[in-house]
Amino acid sequence: MQPESAATDFQISLSSDLNRWRFFVVIAQLGSLTRAATFLDSNQSLLSRQLNALERECGVRLFNRTGRGVALTETGRLIFDRVVALLKDAEQLDQRLQDYVKAPIGKVTFACFTSIGSTLAARLYDDLRKDAPGVSLSYMEGNVGQIEAWLADGRADIGIVYRYGDTLPEHEFELATVDSYLVGSTADRWTSRAEVQFSELANLSFVLPGTPNELRSTLESLARDMGFSILVSMETNSLPLMKLMVAQKGLHTTLPIHSVLDDVAGGRLQASRIVNPPVKRLISMAISKSKGPSRTVSLVSTRLFDLARAILVDS
Known part of the structure; x- marks a missing residue:
């Protein structure tokens, strides 16, 4: 051109x-x-x-x-x-x-949600230590709203976020599309099956992220279309607290399977895929528009993209 x-x-x-x-x-x-x-x-x-x-x-x-x-x-x-x-x-x-x-040098800050952030940060650290030792890594953890704010004001160079819908904003790249699962305690009858109908969520009490939140908006919109409301008994943006309230207090939540894979395998929680309709989450990688990608940020974002996709495929 x-x-x-x-x-x-x-x-x-x-x-x-x-x-x-x-x-x-x-x-x-x-x-x-x-x-x-x-x-x-x-x-x-x-x-x-x-x-x-x-x-x-x-x-x-x-x-x-x-x-x-x-x-x-x-x-x-x-x-x-x-x-x-x-x-x-x-x-x-x-x-x-x-x-x-020159060889890439400098600090790169990336932000991610809790469920894969720690695993991703550890793998990225090992990768950069081997191939780009001049790059210093900084990691921030938060919900989608926080990550978007950090990207907007330049505190984060790269962010991993959830999206709902078929299109992505500019400067974002799709990593994976994942299903949402209903998560319950090991004694819960609703999550004892492989799949659960969306309409069955009408009978349950939930612990969900506080508003504004795209997941809440999606669930509530789908529920309204089917003639019922989502009952939210507790709000929290803490994933560990969500899991605790589900395991010990009988509440339910909705999460992608990679968020609870270890808990399900360890017999601490159960999870059933939500169907009719399914609740799809698009996981994407976003680059901060406030600074623009330097060569170092471009290198880290490429490595991060490959590592994140591998983790999501494994789960």
């Missing part, structure tokens, strides 16, 4: 020597050629020549010389913020280039 504008469309003259503009910013900030020369590890006469050359290129004075130092002229003040922005953009470009020529 051709770029929207060719390189020859750009007319660059005054901004071609970024070092001179860096000198301009430092001199303006320090208000003195002497202090600027010391800061830049240069000499005052060389700095003065560079400044004079820049002003000749611009065709206008950028500084007023005073007995106490230098101060920006009106023109200098007008362009100062734009010059700072230009230098920051150049610095970001330089960093991006360095990312591509």
